[in-house]
Amino acid sequence: xxxxxxxxxxxxxxxxxxxxxxxxxxxxxxxxxxxxxxxxxxxxxxxxxxxxxxxxxxxxxxxxxxxxxxxxxxxxxxxxxxxxxxxxxxxxxxxxxxxxxxxxxxxxxxxxxxxxxxxxxxxxxxx
Numbered sequence: 001x002x003x004x005x006x007x008x009x010x011x012x013x014x015x016x017x018x019x020x021x022x023x024x025x026x027x028x029x030x031x032x033x034x035x036x037x038x039x040x041x042x043x044x045x046x047x048x049x050x051x052x053x054x055x056x057x058x059x060x061x062x063x064x065x066x067x068x069x070x071x072x073x074x075x076x077x078x079x080x081x082x083x084x085x086x087x088x089x090x091x092x093x094x095x096x097x098x099x100x101x102x103x104x105x106x107x108x109x110x111x112x113x114x115x116x117x118x119x120x121x122x123x124x125x126x127x
Contacts, residue, residue, distance in 0.1 A: 030111065033101050037115050039071025040078060044095055044119045052093070053123030057085055060095070077101055085121070093121040 008016070047064050055063075061080045068078060082099045098116040105111055 026105070029103055029105055030113075033103060033113055036071075036073050036077060036101075037117075039073045040068060040097055040115070041117055043067040043071055043073070044097060044117060048095060048119040048121055051123040052121045055123075060085065064095075064097075086118075094118045095121050 043064055046067055047060065052060055061083045064083055065075070065078075065080065069075075078097060078099050082097055084096045084098075086094045086096055088094060096116070096118045098114075101113045101115065103111040103113065
Protein backbone atom coordinates (compact mmCIF):
# COMPACT_ATOMS: atom_id res chain seq x y z
CA UNK A 1 0.00 0.00 0.00
CA UNK A 2 1.38 3.33 -1.09
CA UNK A 3 0.82 6.41 1.07
CA UNK A 4 0.45 9.78 -0.56
CA UNK A 5 1.93 12.82 1.11
CA UNK A 6 -0.14 15.95 1.47
CA UNK A 7 0.92 19.48 2.35
CA UNK A 8 2.98 22.38 1.13
CA UNK A 9 6.57 21.97 -0.01
CA UNK A 10 9.34 24.16 1.35
CA UNK A 11 9.52 26.22 -1.84
CA UNK A 12 5.73 26.70 -1.83
CA UNK A 13 5.85 27.73 1.83
CA UNK A 14 8.61 30.28 1.12
CA UNK A 15 6.63 31.67 -1.80
CA UNK A 16 3.56 32.10 0.40
CA UNK A 17 5.64 33.75 3.14
CA UNK A 18 7.15 36.23 0.65
CA UNK A 19 3.68 37.27 -0.52
CA UNK A 20 2.39 37.58 3.05
CA UNK A 21 5.50 39.56 4.04
CA UNK A 22 5.07 41.94 1.12
CA UNK A 23 1.47 42.73 2.05
CA UNK A 24 2.39 43.04 5.74
CA UNK A 25 5.12 45.56 4.86
CA UNK A 26 2.63 47.50 2.73
CA UNK A 27 0.13 47.55 5.60
CA UNK A 28 2.82 48.79 8.03
CA UNK A 29 3.54 51.69 5.69
CA UNK A 30 -0.11 52.64 5.03
CA UNK A 31 -1.88 52.14 8.38
CA UNK A 32 -0.34 55.17 10.17
CA UNK A 33 -1.66 57.48 7.45
CA UNK A 34 -5.16 56.09 7.78
CA UNK A 35 -5.09 56.38 11.57
CA UNK A 36 -3.95 59.99 11.11
CA UNK A 37 -6.94 60.54 8.79
CA UNK A 38 -9.22 59.15 11.50
CA UNK A 39 -7.77 61.81 13.84
CA UNK A 40 -8.56 64.51 11.27
CA UNK A 41 -12.12 63.19 10.97
CA UNK A 42 -12.61 63.11 14.73
CA UNK A 43 -11.31 66.68 15.10
CA UNK A 44 -13.59 67.92 12.31
CA UNK A 45 -16.62 66.29 13.92
CA UNK A 46 -15.76 67.95 17.24
CA UNK A 47 -15.58 71.37 15.57
CA UNK A 48 -18.87 70.75 13.75
CA UNK A 49 -20.77 69.79 16.90
CA UNK A 50 -19.42 72.69 18.99
CA UNK A 51 -20.96 75.26 16.67
CA UNK A 52 -19.26 78.04 14.77
CA UNK A 53 -21.53 81.04 15.30
CA UNK A 54 -19.53 84.26 15.26
CA UNK A 55 -16.20 82.59 14.40
CA UNK A 56 -14.07 83.50 11.41
CA UNK A 57 -12.32 81.06 9.09
CA UNK A 58 -9.00 81.78 10.82
CA UNK A 59 -10.53 81.02 14.23
CA UNK A 60 -11.92 77.72 12.94
CA UNK A 61 -8.57 76.81 11.35
CA UNK A 62 -6.71 77.61 14.55
CA UNK A 63 -9.16 75.60 16.65
CA UNK A 64 -9.06 72.64 14.23
CA UNK A 65 -5.24 72.62 14.12
CA UNK A 66 -5.21 72.67 17.94
CA UNK A 67 -7.61 69.71 18.15
CA UNK A 68 -5.67 67.78 15.49
CA UNK A 69 -2.47 68.13 17.52
CA UNK A 70 -4.15 66.07 20.26
CA UNK A 71 -5.01 63.40 17.66
CA UNK A 72 -1.32 63.09 16.61
CA UNK A 73 -1.89 64.71 13.22
CA UNK A 74 1.38 66.13 11.92
CA UNK A 75 1.43 69.87 11.14
CA UNK A 76 3.25 69.12 7.88
CA UNK A 77 0.46 66.79 6.76
CA UNK A 78 -2.53 69.11 7.12
CA UNK A 79 -1.68 72.76 6.60
CA UNK A 80 -4.07 75.64 7.31
CA UNK A 81 -4.40 76.18 3.55
CA UNK A 82 -5.95 72.69 3.27
CA UNK A 83 -8.85 73.76 5.51
CA UNK A 84 -11.66 75.57 3.68
CA UNK A 85 -15.27 76.48 4.30
CA UNK A 86 -17.80 76.16 1.50
CA UNK A 87 -21.08 78.04 1.63
CA UNK A 88 -24.24 76.14 0.71
CA UNK A 89 -27.01 77.90 -1.26
CA UNK A 90 -29.42 77.20 1.63
CA UNK A 91 -27.36 79.28 4.03
CA UNK A 92 -25.37 76.49 5.70
CA UNK A 93 -21.64 75.91 5.63
CA UNK A 94 -19.41 72.88 5.08
CA UNK A 95 -15.97 72.44 6.62
CA UNK A 96 -13.65 70.83 4.04
CA UNK A 97 -10.22 69.34 4.62
CA UNK A 98 -8.38 68.00 1.57
CA UNK A 99 -4.75 66.92 1.58
CA UNK A 100 -2.31 64.54 -0.09
CA UNK A 101 0.26 62.39 1.62
CA UNK A 102 3.22 60.77 -0.13
CA UNK A 103 4.66 57.68 1.53
CA UNK A 104 7.95 56.16 0.35
CA UNK A 105 7.55 52.41 -0.13
CA UNK A 106 10.69 50.91 -1.64
CA UNK A 107 13.37 52.20 -3.99
CA UNK A 108 11.62 54.67 -6.30
CA UNK A 109 8.08 53.47 -5.55
CA UNK A 110 5.88 55.76 -3.47
CA UNK A 111 2.25 55.70 -2.42
CA UNK A 112 0.28 58.89 -2.99
CA UNK A 113 -2.79 59.02 -0.78
CA UNK A 114 -5.48 61.65 -1.31
CA UNK A 115 -7.76 62.38 1.64
CA UNK A 116 -10.86 64.55 1.53
CA UNK A 117 -13.51 65.05 4.20
CA UNK A 118 -16.46 67.43 4.53
CA UNK A 119 -18.72 67.98 7.52
CA UNK A 120 -21.68 70.36 7.87
CA UNK A 121 -21.18 73.17 10.35
CA UNK A 122 -23.74 74.35 12.86
CA UNK A 123 -24.19 78.09 13.01
CA UNK A 124 -23.06 80.97 10.82
CA UNK A 125 -19.43 81.58 9.99
CA UNK A 126 -18.22 85.18 9.72
CA UNK A 127 -16.18 86.28 6.76
